[in-house]
Amino acid sequence: MSGMEDLTIDARKQELLEARFWGASKMQSGSESNMSTGSSLGAGANSDKETDSALGFTSTPEQNEKGETTRGRKRKAAENLSQNAKKVGANSTNSKKINDYFEPATSPARNPSSQNDRLIMSPTGLVNPLRSSPSSRHGNNSSSNIDYSGLVHLQQKRHVAKETRSTQSEMTFHDISHLQTVNSGHATEKSKKLDEVTRQKQDLEFHLKESDAIMKKCKVQLIHCLKVCKDLLVEKSKKEKIEARKKAMEGRLRLGQFSRQGTGYQESWTNGWAFADLGLKKEKINREKEDIEKARKILNKRKPSANAARKANNPEGDGFTRPKEPKDLLSVQEYHERDEVLRQRLSAVKRDENELQFELERLERERSLHIRELKRISNEDNSCFKDNPVLNDQYLLLSLLGKGGFSEVYKGFDLEELRYVAVKIHHLNREWHEQKKLDYARHANREADIHRSVNHPRIVSLYDRFEVDINTFCTVLEFCGGNDLDFYLKEHRLMGEKEARTIIMQVVSALVYLNSLERSVIHYDLKPGNILLCHGTVCGDVKVTDFGLSKQFDEGLSPGDGMDLTSQGAGTYWYLPPECFVRGPGGQPPKIDNKVDVWSVGVIFYQCLYGKKPFGHNLTQEAILKQNTILRATEVSFPNKPTVSAEAKSFIRRCLMYHKEDRADVFQLADHPYLKPSAGKRGTASSANSNQNGPAL
Numbered sequence: 001m002s003g004m005e006d007l008t009i010d011a012r013k014q015e016l017l018e019a020r021f022w023g024a025s026k027m028q029s030g031s032e033s034n035m036s037t038g039s040s041l042g043a044g045a046n047s048d049k050e051t052d053s054a055l056g057f058t059s060t061p062e063q064n065e066k067g068e069t070t071r072g073r074k075r076k077a078a079e080n081l082s083q084n085a086k087k088v089g090a091n092s093t094n095s096k097k098i099n100d101y102f103e104p105a106t107s108p109a110r111n112p113s114s115q116n117d118r119l120i121m122s123p124t125g126l127v128n129p130l131r132s133s134p135s136s137r138h139g140n141n142s143s144s145n146i147d148y149s150g151l152v153h154l155q156q157k158r159h160v161a162k163e164t165r166s167t168q169s170e171m172t173f174h175d176i177s178h179l180q181t182v183n184s185g186h187a188t189e190k191s192k193k194l195d196e197v198t199r200q201k202q203d204l205e206f207h208l209k210e211s212d213a214i215m216k217k218c219k220v221q222l223i224h225c226l227k228v229c230k231d232l233l234v235e236k237s238k239k240e241k242i243e244a245r246k247k248a249m250e251g252r253l254r255l256g257q258f259s260r261q262g263t264g265y266q267e268s269w270t271n272g273w274a275f276a277d278l279g280l281k282k283e284k285i286n287r288e289k290e291d292i293e294k295a296r297k298i299l300n301k302r303k304p305s306a307n308a309a310r311k312a313n314n315p316e317g318d319g320f321t322r323p324k325e326p327k328d329l330l331s332v333q334e335y336h337e338r339d340e341v342l343r344q345r346l347s348a349v350k351r352d353e354n355e356l357q358f359e360l361e362r363l364e365r366e367r368s369l370h371i372r373e374l375k376r377i378s379n380e381d382n383s384c385f386k387d388n389p390v391l392n393d394q395y396l397l398l399s400l401l402g403k404g405g406f407s408e409v410y411k412g413f414d415l416e417e418l419r420y421v422a423v424k425i426h427h428l429n430r431e432w433h434e435q436k437k438l439d440y441a442r443h444a445n446r447e448a449d450i451h452r453s454v455n456h457p458r459i460v461s462l463y464d465r466f467e468v469d470i471n472t473f474c475t476v477l478e479f480c481g482g483n484d485l486d487f488y489l490k491e492h493r494l495m496g497e498k499e500a501r502t503i504i505m506q507v508v509s510a511l512v513y514l515n516s517l518e519r520s521v522i523h524y525d526l527k528p529g530n531i532l533l534c535h536g537t538v539c540g541d542v543k544v545t546d547f548g549l550s551k552q553f554d555e556g557l558s559p560g561d562g563m564d565l566t567s568q569g570a571g572t573y574w575y576l577p578p579e580c581f582v583r584g585p586g587g588q589p590p591k592i593d594n595k596v597d598v599w600s601v602g603v604i605f606y607q608c609l610y611g612k613k614p615f616g617h618n619l620t621q622e623a624i625l626k627q628n629t630i631l632r633a634t635e636v637s638f639p640n641k642p643t644v645s646a647e648a649k650s651f652i653r654r655c656l657m658y659h660k661e662d663r664a665d666v667f668q669l670a671d672h673p674y675l676k677p678s679a680g681k682r683g684t685a686s687s688a689n690s691n692q693n694g695p696a697l
């Protein structure tokens, strides 16, 4: 490497030059430079020597003066150097030649032991021992490798070097070897780490490949599992369908069936043999009753006269002579015997009659479930989704749960979330004109929007919504596997007060939630069919569903403000309050609020307890409308049986107040003492008291 390259690149050398041209004038005679020489203008003699060395100057100034015999170019260089030195050191007060400061014996260049301790730290921090110049180390005085042009260049850059000067320092060999050790330690450590990281990387790559392979295998297995699962579900659903149809067929014979009348499409119902059997029993009972009646009449004809009775009581007589008794009159004793027998027969017949009535009611409940099932099967058979399709690549349809106005609800299985769901399929009738389709779609969207905005444990969750085709879309709901309350009541007619109270508490809790929302919601269609039993019994959780008719208040409106009833006429009339049937002046819609739902709660509670609706029990919707049944439902009356607590009756009365101003709102209802924890212990009549399956008493 040429001296020029050293000079232009190494700032350390710039520093040394500084020391060479500036520091010399300030040096103290014979003073040995200390460790800070390199960074100070008062650089010692050794520094000068070292500077030369480092710059590749192997000749001293003294030698240059004597160097008349050396080659011309060297002299020239020496002269240049001397001139530069003069220029630079013009202010120097010390006239000593520079080599006067160097004791040959102590010259760092000749004294390796002292040199070992004199090292210069380059600005970059890399250690560069001054003795590294071979010419200096060997005391070579030759100036053949001096490059003076470097000096000029260096001078020009002097001010630049000044900036870096402060970072230079002199270090001992010990420090350097320590640093070298540390550095080499670091290097070893780094290389070890690098090895380690490389190994880890390789390990990770290996694991990644392994995991990839496992994942691929799992994916294949999962797809296979899902397929097996799907096949099993389909198989199970097919078996259940066959079973259901077999049961329905038996039911057709036992309980009855629809049959076509003539050539028309009108279907009429014909009862099955169970009803015929009951009919025969009923006839037998009636005959028995008639027989008893006849026998009673005959007995009455042969009833002993009062005279005979007196005689029987007083065999000695009263002394009067009486006309002879007819021959066929019974003696008092005989009459009493026969009368007793007839009484017993009659009471036995009455017992049979009660049992028959009980059997008939049970059979009728069975029949109504059977009719529901027949309709379900018929709807399922006619449904275009009956063959277990997978909708939206996710929902496997299993069996039809029921059919509403314009929708079918299927029990389905979510193949992604691996859970049962209820898939409600909304159909737009192809025959409808565009406006009707739009109206229905808007209505169904509104229902889904309201449903999506609610989230409560007592309300069925809405999971998903998607389109099947241009006329069909689906909503996916949380599945409740225990049928609805309507099904339960059809099967059992009524329930104990404790169970009914538990159901009502849960429904009220859902209503409180709906009315606490920022935009509160009136359900408007609360009825047993829209209360789902999660476990099929009335002892467990229930959830409210079907927001098809619900109304949502605008933001900022409180539920107490009321809103116009836009869809008057819709809904299930047995459960709607009088205000929903009122027509305002000029056909104005009535104002409604959350007290509509409170009325419905009262009706449902009453029905659970007494097995019948409080208003219009046996009437059709049309008849209720025609007869203004609900508009005349000013007061609720309670049957004597079954026994119901006074608190429960008071709660029902609070719900069924005719004027909505007198009726409790949802929050007041939730605050009713009957729903408070202590009321459960003292207030409710025991469920054991009420005969759930017994005949109406």
Ligand SMILES: Nc1ncnc2c1ncn2[C@@H]1O[C@H](COP(=O)(O)OP(=O)(O)OP(=O)(O)O)[C@@H](O)[C@H]1O
Residues within 6 Å of the ligand: 401, 402, 403, 404, 405, 406, 407, 408, 409, 422, 460, 477, 478, 479, 480, 481, 483, 484, 529, 530, 532, 545, 546, 548
């Ligand atoms: N989330 C659900 N889980 C289980 N069964 C359900 C669910 N939702 C509805 N069902 C059942 O599906 C059937 C049909 O329900 P849907 O609400 O459509 O009918 P509906 O109430 O009879 O009709 P409409 O909506 O016209 O009043 C009912 O028997 C109901 O019990």
